[in-house]
Amino acid sequence: MSALTMHWEKCIAESAKPAYLMIPDLIEEALQSGRLQARDRLPALRDLANALRLNYTTVARGYNEARKRGLIDTKAGSGTFVRGRAPSMPLRGGTGAEMTMNNPPEPASMAARLRESAAQLMGAADPYTLLRYQDFGGTPADRAVATRWLKRLVPACRPETVLITPGIHSALVALLSQLARPGQPICVDTLAYPGIKAIAAQLGVHLQALPGDEDGPLPTAFELLCKSQKPCAFYCNPTIQNPGTRTVPQARRELLADVALRYSVPIIEDDAYGMLPPNGPDAFATLAPELTYYVTGLSKCFGAGLRIALIHAPTPRQTQRLAGTLRATTVMASPFNTLLATAWIQDGTVDDMLKALRAENVARQAIAREVLGERRFEADPNGFHLWLPIPAASAWTPSELALHLRSRSIGAVSSVAFSTDGNPPDAIRLCLGGPGDRDEIEESLRIVVDTLDDPHHLHSAML
Structure with a gap:
């Protein structure tokens, strides 16, 4: 390890990044370059501290960060070992059961209709019109159609407060870029969409986790933070939350909205799954319309490849300000995708797809209940993901379990990816939605159960 630690010492000395955050970066870099391999033993804390000319506490924090990322594992009495990265899997269409990316199912009953509809739309369109730059945020006609769609959940929205963008993720980049202020936190749940974590890290924005209960973030904690340090915004994923599947009930939404209103804290309502339930609580955009930026899209109704998101801002002026920020980062949504989305909204294809998707979700959740049996897990019957706690008596950690399942061609995501408070649950x-059919869902879940039941898997090869 001497040559490697000399390289690490040089990198740490030349970087402005805190040393404890550099250590996991350097471990990951060494894995990618082949300097470290899975199961390699790392130096003891005191030895590495001496080699890097750092204090013991800094190196201990560095190892802890690496452990959170799933890069290393420490066994009492044995030392610290490289865990390694999971082998790659095809995202879709290969032999693996892709249960990592939160893709909706693909109802077989809709395939022919979507194919025929898309062909007709493309055949009737002027190809050169679709290849030109378009009005940013959608044409007036496109925005009118999008508004009719949004009114199901935000009845007060108008075309002048709506923008069409290429995906929810790009909308969140623009919103954080516009609302975030140096030194001010953005309030989030203790578990949150990994994309918001990545965006915040890229922009240097601090995410402040709010403690919560089974109904969501605690209003008292939100108010306490508003009193002690004015947050830039409150980010929430209130319907079929990713990853925990919880829907924040009406009463809790009203309390949180009241705090935001009293302290004038903007709300970013990421309602990616909002269209899946046939009905639900009021949106924050209805409870606090003057503060809420409401974001939804068609990725979780049709598929991630459609990349069409809709934003409703509080006022036309704020919509135009947001349009300027979006223009700088995304230019415009794809005219091809916008054509498909607006046409499918108008001709009822979206409604039929939603019905088929809900039916498929219910069927797949029923399979999950049967296979998982008495095991505790969280799910929404209208959703297509589930949250599976690992029993306290299990020898598995979340990262080890996800890594091992991937070695068996089952994609899963450890709680570490979602944690915003540094204390991920097991x-x-x-x-x-990822596996192609119901038989594959059943087979994949049985492998998960088998893995949980047989701790000897913990010692089998992972790479």
């Missing part, structure tokens, strides 16, 4: 998220 659980994994499984997407029921």
Whole structure:
């Protein structure tokens, strides 16, 4: 390890990044370059501290960060070992059961209709019109159609407060870029969409986790933070939350909205799954319309490849300000995708797809209940992911379990990916939409059960 630690010492000395955050970066870099291999033993804390000319506490924090990322594992009495990265899996269409990315199922009953509809739309369109730059945020006609769609959940929205963008993720980049202020936190749940974590890290924005209960973030904690340090925004994923599947009930939404209103804290309502339930609580955009930026899209109704998201801002002026930020980062949504989305909204294809998707979700959740049996897990019957706690008596950690399942061609995501408070629960998220059919769902879940029941898997090869 001497040559490697000399390299690490040089990198740490030349970087402005805190040393404890550099250590996991350097471990990951060494894995990618082949300087470290899975199961390699790392130096003891005191030895590495001496080699890197750092204090013991800094190296201990560095190892802890690496452990959170799933890069290393420490066995009492044995030392610290490289865990390694999971082998790659095809995202879709290969032999693996992709339960990592939160893709919706693909109802077989809709395939022919979607194919025929898309062909007709493309055949009737002027190809050169679709290849040109378009009005940013959608044409007036496109925005009118999008508004009719949004009114199901945000009845007060108008075309002048709506923008069409290429995916929810790009909308969140623009919103954080516009709302975030140096030194001010953005309030989030203790478990959150990994994309918001990545965006915040890229922009240097601090995410402040709010403690919560089974109904969501605690209003008292939110108010306490508002009093002690004015947050830039409150980010929430209130319907079929990713990853925990919880829907924040009406009463809790009203209390949280009241705090935001009293302290004038903008709300970013990421309602990616909002269209899946046939009905539900009021959106924050209805409870606090003057503060809420409401974001939804068609990725969780049709598929991630459609990349069409809709944003409703509080006022036309704020919509135009947001349009300027979005223009700088995304230019415009794909005219091809916008054509498909607006046409499918108008001709009822979206409604039929939603019905088929809900039916498929219910069927897949029923399979999950049967296979998982008495095991505790969280799910929404209209959703297509589930949250599976790991029993306290299990020898598995979430990262080890996710890594091992991937070695068996089952994609799963460790709770570490979602944690915003540095204290992830022992659980994994499984997407029921990725596997191609119901038989594959059943087979995949039986492998998960088998893995949990047989701790000898913990010592089998992972790479």
